[in-house]
Amino acid sequence: MGKRFWLAGFLIFSQIIFTFVIWVAPAYALTDEQKLFNEAWRIVNRAYVDETFNDQNWWMIRQKTLQKPLRSREETYTAIQSMLASLDDPFTRFLRPSQYRSLQVSTAGELTGIGLQIALDAETGSLQVIAPIEGSPADKAGILPRDRIVSIDGTPSEALTLDEAATRMRGPAGSKVVLTIERDGKSPRSLTIVRDRIELNPVVAKLDRTSAAVPVGYIRLTQFNANATTELAEAVRDLERQGAQEFVLDLRNNSGGLLQAGIEIARLWLDEGTIVYTVNRQSVLDSYESTGSALTRAPLVVLVNRGTASASEILAGALQDNGRAQLVGETTFGKGLIQSLFELSDGSGLAVTVAKYETPNHHDINKLGIQPDVPVALEQLEREQVATSDDPQYQAAIALLDQATVLAGAPDQAAWSKQTAPKRRLPFLSR
Missing domain, CATH: 3.30.750.44 (Transcription Regulator spoIIAA)
Known part of the structure; x- marks a missing residue:
């Protein structure tokens, strides 16, 4: 009896040790x-x-x-x-050392390739264009937001991860890549694109003295990289020195970039108010607030389209929900997830979705986008037509600014907000 007890005890003890070895060793x-x-x-x-x-x-x-x-x-x-x-989750992905370095370089302000911001469609799995970088080979080839990339140099995009696709489109200046593009049910077409060095100057600015009742400062923000906040602030100051009394901020085809850059740029326009809420895995809300030091209080209209994504949507949502600006254009792309980069010990890395964001009025835009206050459709424009009489979205923005000037009697931000800002929506939580 004692032996049997000892044996059973030994077997139980052995099982514990064996399990410990498997799970802990x-x-x-x-x-x-x-x-x-x-x-x-x-x-x-x-x-x-x-x-x-x-x-x-x-x-x-x-x-x-x-x-x-x-x-x-x-x-x-x-x-x-x-x-x-x-x-x-197509946005949580592994980056080989060369891919990790390339992603770091692109956010720092340099890039060589064709200049496309891409994503995987969460529903279909297809490779989709968020937006071409302005002035890039892809932009000059006529590629548009929401275009689908069917193949790259003959390799079906379905066989590639997001970063493999990006790697195949990068390459030395002067080399060629062939993309097969599909658009809105039309027959696929092949484009041969010559890679080039891409200038990532995030800000383009000019003073428009002829379109509106008062001089308008036009600023096009193409990317939220490490230089964006400083360059945009300098553009605002320079335009005001030239006499700008109103502003149009163009976020069309801006596919995003650094979250912190989006927050800092929102602070350039806002004296007070929440800029964005982030929601983590425990549904805990954190928020980023304006700091009470807006660079200008001049009236502002923001241009958006289907290529306005991620950090651009954070900025547009903050300005819209705080009554600081009205949005003109098309519904934005709808990317409301936040990724962080983590470097592994061998130089490779991970891009990991760490949170989602909500606008100040708790609007979850992921897969939904942000609705403009004034919807205006737009066909493709040549670069020289942007922000001219040939640009209907820009002209609609000018009309809004002129309306504010007439109603207020002066281009004052407080009067602009009172007369033309959309009604604030009651907050709601979107989970």
């Missing part, structure tokens, strides 16, 4: 490849916006992978990509 005896995989797993485990991890056991995914040999760096990369793919 990997943490103490990982190979270099397993350590890199585990590093990526921990980042997602700590930061990813969905605490259910797409309704799957995130710990078990780690355990199953660590029980397999990872014999090379390529196998490790594949394992990380497979792990991230299980989240079914």
